[in-house]
Amino acid sequence: MQWLGLWHYWAVIILMMIGLYIVIARDNLVKKVMGLSIFQVSVIMFYVSTGKVEGGTAPIIPEGGHDLVYSNPLPHVLMLTAIVVGISTTALALALIVRIQEAYGTVEDDELNAIDGAAL
Amino acid sequence: MMEQLPALQVVLPLFSALLCLLIRNKTASRLFSVAVSWGCLAIALILLRTVQETGIISYHFGGWFPPLGIEYRIDLLNAYVLIIVAMISAVVLPFGVGHWGLSIPEGREYLFFCAFLLCISGLLGITITGDAFNVFVFLEITSLSSYALIAMGRNRRALRAAFTYLVMGTVGGTFILIGIGMMYLETGTLNMVDIANRLPLAYGSRTVLVAFAFLTVGVGIKLAVFPLHHWLPNAYSYAPATVSAFLAATATKVSYYVLVRVIFTLFGAAYIFETLRFHVLLIPLSLLAMFIGSTVAIYQTNIKRLLAYSSISQIGYMTLGLSFASINGLTGGLVHLFNHALMKGGLFLVLASVMHSIASNEIDDMRGLGRKMPFTMAAFVLGGLSLIGVPGTVGFISKWYLVVAALEKGWYPIAVLILLSSFLAVIYIWRVVEIFFFREPAAEKSIKEAPLSMLIPTWILIGGTLFFGLQTEWTAGVAGSVANFLLGGLP
């Protein structure tokens, strides 16, 4: 029954594997970027889910300063940075895809390999 | 002012990168970035001198004490790698000033220097920080700017190479993030020294094992250890010439530094090599890298791909030195950081000069170049001799330490294999040198020697391979002290 309490780790692992599978198995470059995005979201979920303290409330001291149990704010802060990094990577990848589409005329990996004569 | 130098080391290139967006004139932006890179080199030299005299420097960002706040912690290993990055950037940026046929598209030069300075600041940041998550942040800054730099190549294949590098590099960076998260779960802190103190309490748990696995694979993708190296040949071949020189000489070195930090500072050599027996995995992979890299290099027709595959085999030497976990082995690996940066940086700059003259990277188009461009080709020969490991050049120093370390441990087959792989390097270097000097050149084209602004940086690096091969006090001496310190001796 301990497995049921760890359901958030299962969600993280399933998302991570789905993301990696899409990156490997799909030929379309845009789909690869989507898979990469899903993979990064799974890591964000991993961090945020570990920040939750049982019975904890939002980590902001209310007026009067009561003695409460707070959730850990540090993973949230770290994941803000990770989300920004993920967005920048996705933006850069999409810009590259736009340039590849203009240069080659297609964004399918197998057609690109046929044009280039090699797998890049 | 002196105490603020660790912050300035990263802040200077980071802010200059974005100030470069304001400067539209191409020569002005190049001169500005050259000035900034020389400033970074000066700061790195001062930091090395300070660490050698007074010991470890600890800088508290924002006034917050570690482990609460981010700490910049500079010991001898950091300072050593800082010098490598700063030196290479200071030499590569002025390369070819005044000559713009170097694969940078017209009208985008200021963006090129902006991305270049961002890459430099990211590399310096990874090296200097003492906080695990900060390593990830700067690693992503470096990676993103290097994807953009590689995509600026003239050939349209540069775009695909940059995309493949992006996908693999992001997967690697995210694995590193997972590893850092698991270490945070086990220790509750992100400061490297604090993790090193608290991790031994958790050695038996599976989380620490998985964290190490994720970290190693993630760093291995960035470092291009043997099975994870697929992005490297394409990225180096199709990138602009100076970008290849810069990335070949710095990006993998800093990833190697991260691996050394993870193994020796965070986890501890005893746990990694005696309990986990990590060397059983790393030594075969390093040997495979050495041999397969050199063998594939022999069959290449594009000279940049040849040097890229040669890089893969040199990275094999570095990881082999790390896996010995003895003072001589680690010294060999660390001194090979410096030496390989000099060798590959110089060789890729030679190729940039050649590209400027004949606008091609195919070896067949370079017949007889030895007579038309004597100084440039002499630099190539000297760099090639260093790759082989001829005594008197820096390549010999690294291989000497590696062979001594192998003999110390009684692993005679490995020592023999190190020498055998040097013979493979002879084959591909000789093949290229023979085409340069002993074939008839293609008739009509008027090929001149490379201009002085290209020759001087090239010869600074190649001359360095000769100088530091004879005067080893600075490089091997520092690397030896670092190895001593990492393996439990005094700093």
Add this chain to the structure above:
Amino acid sequence: MREKIILRVVSKAFIPFIFLFALYIQFHGDFGPGGGFQAGVVFAAGIILYGVIFGLDTMRLAVPERLMEYGIVLGLILYGGVGIVSLISGANFLDYDVLNAHDPTHGQHLGILLVELGVGITVTCAMTTIFYALAGRGEK
């Protein structure tokens, strides 16, 4: 899309509220979810919505491209300026305590406010620049 009258009217009604909400997120980061990056993205979303509905040329009249590129540097100068002021006052880089001579807590408050403002400006201008770069390519 300017022929679609419903889209035009509704977006003209909504866009000011989007900007207002972005400002709310920006300055409310101390007490709830929010801060520079989120506010910058919502602000840029408002600008991009205007550009999608009314066309790139109209958008360029309201929000010039050069202004956005300089906005990136402006936000960074604000962030770096706070750090440099800390350095000049003798403390470490980005030490907010020295920003207010009387009370370190007020110094921290002021420091975080300025830094997040810088981040918000940079993120807005960066997102809008990305939109200009990608959307502007179809016009060639």
